[in-house]
Amino acid sequence: MRKWRPLIAVCLGTFMLLLDVTVVIVALPDMASGLAASLTELQWVIDIYALVLAALLLGAGAAADVVGPRRMHVAGTALFALASLGCGLASGPASLIAMRGVQGLGAAAMFATTLSLLAAAYEGRDRSFALGI
Structure with missing residues (x-):
């Protein structure tokens, strides 16, 4: 089991990043009424995450x-989690959009390091299996 811990950690992190997009889409009607958000603001809630993630992926x-993939992945996970808390506590559309941007930054740090973490943790057949998962 210990051998597969890096794979489990990377898969859970990636699942969290993808789940976040789905959860936001499902929650849009509640956000519109609870935050009194306009259609434009709701579009930004969705788009800012993808925009920041895509823009900062190569830089991450x-x-x-420079700092190491493990350290970057852990920092990205912590930032993503704190930004998720900020999203949950957002009192208006502007603060929600800002926190979603911070989530995108954390997601870029996590996503950019997944393959290098797996490549460093596994060799041979195990690496092929881990990358396939």
Whole structure:
């Protein structure tokens, strides 16, 4: 079991990133009424996450080369979790949009390091299996 801990950690992190997109889409009607958000603001709630994630993915990978992929992944996970808390506590559309942007930053740090973490943790057949999962 110990052998597969890195794979489990990376898969759970990636699942969390993808689940976040789905959860937000499902929650849009409640956000519209609870936060009195306009259609434009709701679009930004969705789009800012993807925009920041895509814009910073390569830079996060380069930063991981400097500080180390494990350290970058842990920092990204912590930032993503704190931003998720901030999203839950958001009192208005502007603060929610800002926290979603911070989530995108954490997601970029996590996503940029997944393959390098798996490549460093496994060799041979185990690496092929881990990358396949």
